[in-house]
Amino acid sequence: MWQFFHKLGSPKWFFGISTRFMPWLLAGGVLLLMAGVVWGLAFAPKDYLQGNSYRIIFIHVPTAFMAQSVYIMMASAALVTLVWRMKLADVFVKAVAPVGLVLTFLALFTGAVWGKPTWGTWWIWDARLTSMLILLFLYGGVIALDRAINDEKSAARAVAVLVLVGVVNIPIIKYSVDWWNTLHQPATFKLTEKPSMPAEMWVPLLLSVLGLYLIFGWLACVRMQTEILSREQRTRWVKEFVLKGRV
């Protein structure tokens, strides 16, 4: 068990294994996402309440879902960084934070555009969108802190503390924003909450969520490899990999 854990933390081992998986992640991800998107755009039935604008759901929900799960993943990695000082964990946090930021922005953007035909306005202080906006701030803070600290080990550990503080706060933020929302406006029509969704709608949704997940995996691998190369460039194995063209 410990040996496996140790191996998992070794950048060289990760580099080898991720290079092998990356093409599959990319191919699978693009395929699933495309299938989900095409199905959702062209074949899924029209929503009886919102009409065709609901088709934004097939990218809004995957990005929103991923934006949140990326933060949770970062928090798990941050815990590993602080407790076991595993090198790969802090490489992961640093590599995926910008991806999380882009996904959060996409969720916000699609939510706002979706709001226009549904509510008649680009922005509404709806609980979900507001929570998403705060998540965007959290990602922004993580990236800003990481950039501000020169020493990469200190940066990794400082960021880990910040991410963990953030993840403790996320449920509190979510709860307080929900409460604030009910206080200021009566329950409005929610974008994605449906009593029941027919299979022709949720299957493509599931496909695109899975697809985006795999693409995220690929992105994480690419960006982690970049970071590993940068950090380990003085080691013999990186030199060997680079000079022999194994990267």
Next chain:
Amino acid sequence: MNTPDAIVHRPDYGALMSEPLPLIPEPLLQAINLQCERDKRILFRELSFSILPGTVTRVEGPNGSGKTTLLRILAGLNDAWAGDLKWCGAPVANHREEFLRNMLYLGHRPGIKPLLTPLENLRAVMAGRRPVSDASLNQALQGTGLAGYENVPCRNLSAGQQRRVALARLLIADEPLWLLDEVFTAIDADGVAAIEALLQQRAAEGGAVLVTTHHDLALPNMHRLVLGKGGVTDER
């Protein structure tokens, strides 16, 4: 080679034990295979040494060789290192508070609040360590040549005088291990000589002193720990 022999009284952990513990000569602090990287550059690696009681060790090396970093690592201020640090044979990480009780660190920055008087500064720093009477604190300040300045805010003192406020802690210290980083900065020649004598006296009492300085120290039996580019030698 003339290594002063020394012994350490172990702290009396078992309050019920009435007879004195056996006296064991052993290093106060041991570093085993220390490695430190800074900005992708290895400052030192495979650095191993022992600090025995009754010794004064001077850490030497050119600018940028990692003297300050080494002292900060030993003090537990810098944790970007790999290897083992042992306090009286046990890992420092497991006995942090015990280690801190027995270690006195003075760094580049004197640790003096400019708005407080020397006496208030000393009082504040001792408040978290152990009770010391104001009379003793005043005596320590007088010992560093600050008689008459006890109640002047430190910002009105010269750099050397501020440094002396920090050094006053050495006169009331009961910590056996002293880590002193460039403490002679801004101190005049007489002051340096007096502090040298103090370090020697502390070593004679069984303490251990690790010091970095660019001053020439005239201490007999001084150990030297030389940090250099890429390699470390321990010369006695």
Next chain:
Amino acid sequence: MNAETRPAVQLASSSVGALAAMKGVFARDMKVAFRQRQDLLNPLLFFIMVVTLFPLGVSPEVSFLSQAGAGILWVAALLSVLLSLDHLFRHDFDDGTLEQLVLQPQPLFLLILAKTMAHWMLTGLPLVILAPVLGVMVHLDGNSIAVLCLTLLIGTPVLSLIGAIGAALTLGLRSAGVLLSLLIIPLYIPVLIFGTGTVAAAAEGAAVGAYLALMGAFLMLALTLAPFAAAAALRISLSNG
């Protein structure tokens, strides 16, 4: 060499209690602050000025101010706490006393708790005391002012505690002030929401006991967790500097 002539040194096995150490830290911070009283006034002046901006910038009408007043006061209080946070560790870091604090043979989180308490006494508490005056100026009714002060009393320590984490994380960095705000403002949002929400509920005549209890729970959570996070962050920042 025989045993009698060997030098011997006694290892210390005890030091002052943590409570005494906390008292020492607290007393020193208070003393330093009162030697430089202008620094104490600055956040208060800032608080008053920000509140003044709203009637001037938005509307002096009684209807607007009495509705938005609690929010304005809360936002202004939040900003002035934020403004004062940069000083929490910076001076200690610059003059080296922070190193000596970390090297005290005491649990660091308790020492940080003491520092944070001193910070609150010097910034948060004066804001709470000043709030009724400003509350009158923005036409809040008596009940709302009382509830507002209660929420500030419970909420500002949370601001100081969470802020300590940010101050510790950004210690020794260039442009630390702006960065600190970026990191901390998102974490302040729940406190702000419940602070103003409670006053709004009180204005509608609802019972506010439950909301205040919830804010108390926030405070307890921050008291138990934030000092640990700040201690970890402080060690990291010191290790870097």
Next chain:
Amino acid sequence: MAFDSFSAFISMEGHGPYVWACYAVFFVLMAVLMAGSLRSRKAMVESCRRGYEFQAAKGKVASAPASSASFARVNVSQD
């Protein structure tokens, strides 16, 4: 197929601009992110390779030790 014709598919009963804008921004941003990540990885590999070649060319001479400093005054030239 939920639509009768291709033009109906494009217009989506008036919701077309919203839907297509979302999808366009999504795909463009994702593509930029993916291409950017790949490019910076390539750049990193290149910079490593150049570093190794530079090292090999330069031999074993590392940066100068501080003790080699002479503090000799520099004859300032202007060009």
